[in-house]
Amino acid sequence: MGSGRLSGKVAVVTGGTRGIGLAAARAMLAEGADVVIASRKPDGVEAARSELEAARESGWGRLVGMAAHVGEAAACEALIAKAEAEFGAVDVLVNNAGTNPFFGPLAQISEAAFDKTFETNLKSAWRLSLRVAKRLIADKRGGSIINVASVLGQRAAPFQGAYGMTKAAMISMTQTLSVELGGAGIRVNAIAPGLIDTKLAAAITASDAMTKAFTDRTGLRRVGRPDEVAPLIVFLAADESSYLTGATLPCDGGYLAM
Secondary structure, eight states: OOOOTTTTOEEEEETTTSHHHHHHHHHHHHTTOEEEEEESOHHHHHHHHHHHHHTOOTTOOOEEEEEOOTTSHHHHHHHHHHHHHHHSSOSEEEEOOOOOOOOBOGGGOOHHHHHHHHIIIIIHHHHHHHHHHHHHHHHTOOEEEEEEOOGGGTSOOTTBHHHHHHHHHHHHHHHHHHHHHHTTTEEEEEEEEOSBSSGGGHHHHTOHHHHHHHHTTSSSOSOBOHHHHHHHHHHHHSGGGTTOOSOEEEESTTGGGO
């Protein structure tokens, strides 16, 4: 049971049906936030919604699920409109949706896979952030935008080059929007997870050799869990981080320190 740190807040979580997104949705619900989870496949949304409702405890916020392919502009608009219709204006946006359709040398990626990576990972976050910010500014209300980046946006990303490029651009976008929106009381921060045990990371975690190559570069020498990232998202959504903006906070087991 949470302490109600997010009571009265409305949060939208993209990629909210598994991994970091699902863990973040659960943590925010437990802290009293009303949450809209979104993902591309309707069956995935319903499965996640059912899982979260089954875990519900006293004090949890309300939950809505929506199928939305955030790589498409119309879906981004529909998602925020749905959240507003259900709960009012969005206070917290978690840009977590991500894809990595190609694992291999950057010189070998197809243009289609390159475009898909940027549409889903970066352009969706840009579209959603501006849509949420526009409403918050009109309502003269502050808010929090949280971008889920990656340590691969801060270091070379062999065999995951396009993915790393999107995360580097997301960190740059975070810094720029934090300056441009700060006067309106809208905070924009990012987190940079390391190797977390999610479906997206399966290309690495399925191989003991590749996993070891990564974890040998971390202080904690292990893979992280989604529930170890979620509390950082709650912190950035909560009022206790009210003087924090433009930051990229690592959650990487010490990877960036090596």
